[in-house]
Amino acid sequence: MKVFIVHAHPEPQSFNGALTLHAQEVLRAAGHEVRVSDLHAMKWNPVLDRHNFTTVANPDYFKPQQEEMHAAQHHGFAPDVQAEMEKLQWCDVLVFQAPLWWFSLPAILKGWVDRVFAMGFAYGGGRWFDRGVFRGKRAMLSLTTGGGDSFYAPDGINGDINDLLYPINHGIFYFCGFDALPPFLSYAPARVSDTQRAAYLAAYGERLLTLDTVKPLSYPPLAAFDETFRRRAG
Amino acid sequence: MKVFIVHAHPEPQSFNGALTLHAQEVLRAAGHEVRVSDLHAMKWNPVLDRHNFTTVANPDYFKPQQEEMHAAQHHGFAPDVQAEMEKLQWCDVLVFQAPLWWFSLPAILKGWVDRVFAMGFAYGGGRWFDRGVFRGKRAMLSLTTGGGDSFYAPDGINGDINDLLYPINHGIFYFCGFDALPPFLSYAPARVSDTQRAAYLAAYGERLLTLDTVKPLSYPPLAAFDETFRRRAG
Numbered sequence: 001m002k003v004f005i006v007h008a009h010p011e012p013q014s015f016n017g018a019l020t021l022h023a024q025e026v027l028r029a030a031g032h033e034v035r036v037s038d039l040h041a042m043k044w045n046p047v048l049d050r051h052n053f054t055t056v057a058n059p060d061y062f063k064p065q066q067e068e069m070h071a072a073q074h075h076g077f078a079p080d081v082q083a084e085m086e087k088l089q090w091c092d093v094l095v096f097q098a099p100l101w102w103f104s105l106p107a108i109l110k111g112w113v114d115r116v117f118a119m120g121f122a123y124g125g126g127r128w129f130d131r132g133v134f135r136g137k138r139a140m141l142s143l144t145t146g147g148g149d150s151f152y153a154p155d156g157i158n159g160d161i162n163d164l165l166y167p168i169n170h171g172i173f174y175f176c177g178f179d180a181l182p183p184f185l186s187y188a189p190a191r192v193s194d195t196q197r198a199a200y201l202a203a204y205g206e207r208l209l210t211l212d213t214v215k216p217l218s219y220p221p222l223a224a225f226d227e228t229f230r231r232r233a234g
Numbered sequence: 235m236k237v238f239i240v241h242a243h244p245e246p247q248s249f250n251g252a253l254t255l256h257a258q259e260v261l262r263a264a265g266h267e268v269r270v271s272d273l274h275a276m277k278w279n280p281v282l283d284r285h286n287f288t289t290v291a292n293p294d295y296f297k298p299q300q301e302e303m304h305a306a307q308h309h310g311f312a313p314d315v316q317a318e319m320e321k322l323q324w325c326d327v328l329v330f331q332a333p334l335w336w337f338s339l340p341a342i343l344k345g346w347v348d349r350v351f352a353m354g355f356a357y358g359g360g361r362w363f364d365r366g367v368f369r370g371k372r373a374m375l376s377l378t379t380g381g382g383d384s385f386y387a388p389d390g391i392n393g394d395i396n397d398l399l400y401p402i403n404h405g406i407f408y409f410c411g412f413d414a415l416p417p418f419l420s421y422a423p424a425r426v427s428d429t430q431r432a433a434y435l436a437a438y439g440e441r442l443l444t445l446d447t448v449k450p451l452s453y454p455p456l457a458a459f460d461e462t463f464r465r466r467a468g
Binding site (some may be wrong): 011014040041046047048050061062064065084100101103104105106107108110111113114117118129134146147149150151155156157158159163164166167168170172173175181190222225228229230233 | 274283290296338345380388390391401402
């Protein structure tokens with residue numbers, strides 16, 4: 001497998017850092033290839049604006065999707081964006097490694113998506129969901145949380161973790177054709193014992209070696225929806 | 235009312251721009267006070283790292299919440315963060331004006347939350363949800379979308395808009411004590427008629443004048459959860 005880890009934590013010694021280090025060791029020892037984009041180390045700029053492009057479709061009005069379509073046709077993405085696009089094309093499996101901040105991705109990682117998953121490159125022209133650009137590839141969230149697992153239970157105070165992650169798993173990964181895999185969650189690593197942290201790392205290592213076989217989350221195909229994009233009856 | 239609009243769109247002439255301009259006119263004409271943080275115009279940096287602070291709690295290991303608690307006690311937030319915190323304290327109503335990008339906030343706005351909603355300032359010490367720091371204040375999302383309203387219906391292809399926005403309304407606004415108001419949605423402004431766009435603006439103006447009376451979204455109080463933060467039986 002070719003695994004692309006997009007890593008987003010400001011502290012290299014953090015548990016997120018340990019997870020990404022362990023992932024590289026485990027995957028390489030098993031003969032897989034790994035590339036890592038360490039967004040803080042790269043000083044990644046998460047803001048989508050005209051700096052995303054070397055081309056200009058409309059100098060008078062900046063419409064991101066219009067500029068993206070134009071750039072996709074004219075090799076007009078900025079070099080930092082282009083480099084990430086090439087890693088996406090290279091990989092079999094995409095992994096986001098990050099802390100859950102405000103029940104979503106840290107801004108530096110959200111902005112990696114905003115900029116890299118451009119129209120004309122990652123979707124567009126009827127290519128979405130099960131007809132998506134990246135179909136055949138898989139994607140997984142590996143997230144750490146502040147609260148414990150009970151906070152994220154179906155009846156937990158923060159809401160069901162699967163519902164909280166739906167906008168990412170369905171709306172980013174599956175939208176672009178990835179098979180979204182069940183997330184790997186390390187709950188409250190700052191608050192648990194060394195033994196539990198070691199158990200998280202071991203479990204993550206085992207999960208990584210099954211990235212190509214684990215059953216994806218189940219989402220409906222495009223054919224399940226009518227011409228207004230609502231569910232067909234029956 | 236004192237209304238604080240956090241505005242996040244890279245094109246001033248966009249429909250998001252029109253909504254924020256209209257909001258200022260309508261609210262001021264009715265005698266309300268308005269402040270706007272135009273994040274792209276301000277060149278807001280959305281990345282939470284050591285630049286968020288003028289103080290250092292732990293030079294050897296960067297743990298955001300630890301640095302936030304320390305900064306809150308020692309006037310240690312960077313000037314750009316401090317300025318936003320003061321606007322939050324000033325306002326009665328907080329409005330986020332943005333396009334829905336990847337079923338969530340644009341990174342520049344997500345990173346405004348990551349940096350400004352700091353522990354020790356916006357939450358912490360048992361102050362969350364209905365005991366939150368900002369209780370008594372209200373907050374509302376005003377969002378534009380690419381897809382039409384049917385895409386976001388309960389049986390729509392993108393998922394129910396209320397479920398998609400739960401991590402923001404519940405997890406950011408209500409988490410910090412705001413009464414989260416029903417979102418104002420302008421569906422597909424780039425694809426609808428001039429008449430429909432004018433109707434959106436008119437409806438937004440009407441909504442803004444009821445910000446202090448509209449019924450908030452209903453979320454359970456802390457007392458509904460047990461000591462593991464799961465719903466109490468019965």
